[in-house]
Amino acid sequence: MGFRFLTEAQVRELLPASEFPALVDLMAATLADFSAGRVAQPVRTAVPVGPPGQYLGVMPGFIPATGALGAKLVSVVPSNVARGLSSHLGIIALFDAETGALRAVMDARYITEVRTAAVSAVSVRHMARPDASRLGLVGAGVQARSHLEVFAATRPISRVCVWSPDAPQVAAFVRDMSRALDLDIGRAASAASAVRDADLVVLATSSDQPVVESDWIADGAHVVSVGACRPHQREMDPALVARGRLVVDSIEAASVESGDIVSGLAEGRFGRDHLVGELGSVVAGLVPGRTRADEVTIFKSLGLAVEDVAAGALAARRAEARGLGVELTL
Numbered sequence: 001m002g003f004r005f006l007t008e009a010q011v012r013e014l015l016p017a018s019e020f021p022a023l024v025d026l027m028a029a030t031l032a033d034f035s036a037g038r039v040a041q042p043v044r045t046a047v048p049v050g051p052p053g054q055y056l057g058v059m060p061g062f063i064p065a066t067g068a069l070g071a072k073l074v075s076v077v078p079s080n081v082a083r084g085l086s087s088h089l090g091i092i093a094l095f096d097a098e099t100g101a102l103r104a105v106m107d108a109r110y111i112t113e114v115r116t117a118a119v120s121a122v123s124v125r126h127m128a129r130p131d132a133s134r135l136g137l138v139g140a141g142v143q144a145r146s147h148l149e150v151f152a153a154t155r156p157i158s159r160v161c162v163w164s165p166d167a168p169q170v171a172a173f174v175r176d177m178s179r180a181l182d183l184d185i186g187r188a189a190s191a192a193s194a195v196r197d198a199d200l201v202v203l204a205t206s207s208d209q210p211v212v213e214s215d216w217i218a219d220g221a222h223v224v225s226v227g228a229c230r231p232h233q234r235e236m237d238p239a240l241v242a243r244g245r246l247v248v249d250s251i252e253a254a255s256v257e258s259g260d261i262v263s264g265l266a267e268g269r270f271g272r273d274h275l276v277g278e279l280g281s282v283v284a285g286l287v288p289g290r291t292r293a294d295e296v297t298i299f300k301s302l303g304l305a306v307e308d309v310a311a312g313a314l315a316a317r318r319a320e321a322r323g324l325g326v327e328l329t330l
Contacts, residue, residue: 001099001101001102001329002327002328002329003101003102003103003104003105003327003328003329003330004103004104004105004316004319004320004325004326004327004328005104005105005106005325005326005327005328006104006105006106006107006315006316006319006324006325007106007107007325008107008109008110010106010319010324010325011106011107011110011111011315012110013324014314014315014318014319014322014324015110015111015114015311015314015315017149017153018153020114020118020121020149020150020153020154021153021154023114023115023118023150023311023314024118024121024122024125024150024154026118026310026311026314027115027118027119027121027122027307027310027311028122028125028283029283030063030304030306030307030310031119031122031249031278031279031280031283031304031307032280032281032283032284033063033065033280033306034249034250034278034280034304034306035277035278035279035280035281035283035284035286036280036284038063038064038065039061039062039063039064039306040061040062040064041060041061041062041304041305041306042060043250043252043253043256043257044057044058044059044253044257044303044305045057045058045059046058046230046257049075049077050077051079052208052230052232053076053078053206053208053230053232053233054076054077054078054079055075055076055230056073056074056075056076057072057073057074057075057076057090058071058072058073059071059072059073059074059303059304059305059308060305061304061305061306061308061309062097062306062309063306063309063310063313064097066310066313067097067098068094068097068306068309068310068312068313069094069095069096069097069309070092070093070094070095070308070309070312070313071092071093071305071309072090072091072092072093072108072112072305072308072309072312073090073091073093073108074088074089074090074108074112075088075089075090076088077089078206081141081206086109086142087141087142087206088108088109088112088113088142089108089109090107090108090109090112091105091106091107091108092104092105092106092107092108092111092308092309092312093105094106094309094312094313094316102330103316104312104316104319104325106312106315106316106325108308108312111308111311111312111315112303112308113142113143113146114146114150114311115303115307115308115310115311116143116146116147116226116301116303116307117143117146117147117149117150117151118150118311119249119279119301119303119307120147120150120151120202120224120226120299120301121150121151121154121155122279122283123222123224123247123279123282123289123299123301124151124154124155124200124222124224125154125155126279126282126283126289127222127245127247127282127289127290127297127299128199128200128222128290128297129199129220129222129290129293131199132199132200132221132222133155133156133157133158133159133199133200134158134159134161134197134198134199134200135148135151135157135159135160135161135198135200135201135202136161136162136188136194136195136196136197136198136200136201136202137160137161137162137163137194137201137202137204138162138163138164138191138194138195138201138202138203138204138205138211138212139162139164139202139203139204139205139211139227140162140163140164140166140169140170140172140173141164141169141204141206143202143204143226143227144162144164144173144202144204145173145176145177147202147204147224147226148160148177148181148183149177149180149181151200152181152183157183159184159186160177160183160184160185160186161185161186161187161188161193161194161195161198162174162185162186162187162188162194163187163188163189163190163191163193163194164205170187171187173185174186174187191211191212191216192212192213192216195212195216195217195221196216196218197218198218198221199218199220199221199222200221200222200224201217201221201222201223201224202224202226203223203224203225203226203227203235203236204226204227205227205228205235206227207227207228207233207234207235208228208232208233208234209234210234210235210236210237210238210240211235211236212235212236212237212240213237213239213240214237214239214240214243217240217243217296219294219295219296220293220294220295220296221296221297222290222296222297222298222299223236223240223244223296223297223298223299224298224299224301225260225298225299225300225301226301228258228259228260229257229258229302229303230257230259232259233259233260234259234260234263235260236260236298238260238263238264238267238269239269240296240298241260241261241264241269241270241298242264242269242270242274243296244295244296244297244298245276245289245290245291245295245296245297245298246261246270246274246275246276246298246300247275247276247277247278247279247282247287247289247297247298247299247300248261248275248278248279248299248300248301248302249278249279249280249299249300249301249302249303249304250278250302250304251275251277251278253302253304254275254300254302255272255275257302258300258302260300261275261300279299
């Protein structure tokens with residue numbers, strides 16, 4: 001029995017910017033299924049390889065409602081940026097849930113990029129103030145780009161301000177994204193000035209240490225943190241994590257993987273009840289995403305295998321319908 005192989009370019013063609021709103025809807029439904037226990041997914045296995053922060057992640061998942069079964073294998077190598085390579089490289093393999101036969105293998109880099117941003121957009125939909133439109137970005141890499149693209153495709157954005165310690169990267173980000181999205185993007189002099197007046201804040205860094213302080217974040221802002229996904233890493237000021245209404249994608253995973261949460265619990269800055277719930281429960285209306293206009297809300301994203309499997313299955317269905325990819329046999 002054969003399987004379909006899809007390159008990154010083909011996956012991009014199958015999941016274009018015009019489809020970002022539909023991808024956000026798919027991620028919302030997948031998160032709701034996850035939090036309701038309607039999927040099978042263990043916490044990812046992370047095999048350390050080399051320096052701290054460098055690992056191979058193994059992420060299997062099964063969505064019975066759609067029959068989507070698969071796994072992502074992803075390597076995380078922060079030093080790849082200096083080599084001119086992506087820090088996240090990998091594949092998604094999809095299987096037939098009935099026979100177990102391999103059905104598709106595809107590049108995972110782009111799917112990881114856009115599904116992460118789409119999940120963040122789900123948190124914005126349910127946790128940000130309805131009029132939130134001023135976006136502050138800390139980080140100017142792949143995830144910062146994808147977040148801006150998905151946010152701009154799914155809600156009005158009135159202002160964008162970005163900061164990163166890598167000045168050439170920021171310059172390229174401002175140039176490329178201004179042209180691509182026809183937005184006026186400001187280059188901030190510091191992380192503080194990037195986020196101080198923002199009502200939407202995205203932290204997309206590879207930093208092991210906090211990149212924002214609580215005092216910089218305005219009342220009523222919604223903060224999305226997509227970096228610091230290992231227990232020894234932090235992306236947010238501990239005072240900010242303690243201050244905000246904290247929602248995660250997976251309570252089980254966040255309790256062992258997120259340094260922002262693991263360290264905060266260990267230091268007694270807050271208890272487990274500070275994690276008010278999972279984003280899927282917020283989507284389902286079981287947990288309020290926001291309780292008042294001046295509340296700081298935080299979504300800590302770690303990434304779920306079922307997000308990759310759902311997005312990969314969508315790409316595979318479209319590829320089969322359009323005849324994209326190469327048919328191979330083992």
